[in-house]
Every structure is written in C-alpha cells, then in structure tokens.
Amino acid sequence: MERVPITVTVNGRTYTAEVEPRLLLVHFIRDVLNLTGTHIGCDTTSCGACTVIWNGRPVKSCTVFAVQADGTEILTVEGLERDGQLHPVQEGFWEEHGLQCGYCTPGMMMTAVALLAENPDPTEEEIRAAISGNLCRCTGYVNIVKAIQYAARKMRESATAGVGGA
Structure with a gap:
C-alpha cells in the first residue's frame, strides 16, 4: 500500500514519518511514536481511552487517521508532566x-x-x-x-x- 509522509508535533516534539493512509492516529501514537500511554479500548469511539488533545480539543484518536493529523499539534498523557512535576x-x-x-x-x-x-x-x-x-x-x-x-x-x-x- 502507498505510504504518505506526515509531520506531527506531539508533546512539543516534531515527528516526520511515512504512514499508510488507513493508519489510525491511536496506532500512529502507540506503534510509530512508541507513546503507549494512549490506550486502545474499543476502536469505535465508545470508551474514550484513546482521547488526546488535538489542536486544543479532546479527540478520540481511534476515529482519526494519522494523515489527518499532518501539520497539527497533539498532546498525549505523556506530555502532561513538566520538568519532573505532575500536571x-x-x-x-x-x-x-x-x-x-x-x-x-x-x-x-x-x-x-x-x-x-x-x-x-x-x-x-x-x-x-x-x-x-x-x-x-x-x-x-x-x-x-x-x-x-x-x-x-x-x-x-x-x-x-x-x-x-x-
């Protein structure tokens, strides 16, 4: 399958990767970026375990394709802690x-x-x-x-x- 280049800022760090167009954002975060704090619960938007902040709004990342996140900013649970201090x-x-x-x-x-x-x-x-x-x-x-x-x-x-x- 064809791969598409994307650039995403996650927790203040910019990442560039080539992904399949069908790759869900939750899988990009977990499997490509290895940020496993975002959980996969239901893959149907029912549970909210995969919620991240996408351009300032909470989004269930199992309903977004990674290619849709190209050029955007995402905050995951790993990005909440700052300088050793819990949010x-x-x-x-x-x-x-x-x-x-x-x-x-x-x-x-x-x-x-x-x-x-x-x-x-x-x-x-x-x-x-x-x-x-x-x-x-x-x-x-x-x-x-x-x-x-x-x-x-x-x-x-x-x-x-x-x-x-x-």
Whole structure:
C-alpha cells in the first residue's frame, strides 16, 4: 500500500514519518511514536481511552487517521508532566484515588485537561457531562470527579499566585 509522509508535533516534539493512509492516529501514537500511554479500548469511539488533545480539543484518536493529523499539534498523557512535576490533573488522580485499574485514566485525564482549559471552575455536573464520553468500569466516577475538582482548585490557586499550573 502507498505510504504518505506526515509531520506531527506531539508533546512539543516534531515527528516526520511515512504512514499508510488507513493508519489510525491511536496506532500512529502507540506503534510509530512508541507513546503507549494512549490506550486502545474499543476502536469505535465508545470508551474514550484513546482521547488526546488535538489542536486544543479532546479527540478520540481511534476515529482519526494519522494523515489527518499532518501539520497539527497533539498532546498525549505523556506530555502532561513538566520538568519532573505532575500536571495538576495527574496529581488530582493520585491524591483523590481517581483510578483503579487505570485503563481509562489517560483518556479521562486528557478530557479533564481540555475541560479545565475551557472552564477553570466547573461544577460537578459540568465535570460529569465533560467525562460522559469516557467509560470507566471500576470506579463509579466519584473519585474521578473529585480528582478533577482537586485539579481545578490547584490550577486556580496557582493562577492566583502567579504560578503556571498547566
């Protein structure tokens, strides 16, 4: 099959590769770039485990072809941590026990990052609506919501103190 050259910036680093036009973005991220934090759950957009931030918006990467990402910027769960410091969302999941098996966690975190970028002080209902496209079979979502609330508080406190939180 014909291969197509693409250039994508992932987690601040630019990558160029030749890919088959049918290669899904999730497989490009995992198999070509070897960034395995983005999980493959259902390949049908139902679970959200493969959620990444694509040009500032949360996207289920199992529904996007890698060639569609040519020239774009992607943030994966590996790109959240900066200079040895967890992102407030990652810290929130740790502190509030927002995971059990961890399979949905990267997608939940990326969805939460996108939510908090758009709405720094979401209500519980807004958090639940934002993560409604991400399935968790373990937690019942209670601690996931608490984790996102924790991150929102921490990010607001950092912004008030003049410290970067994202």
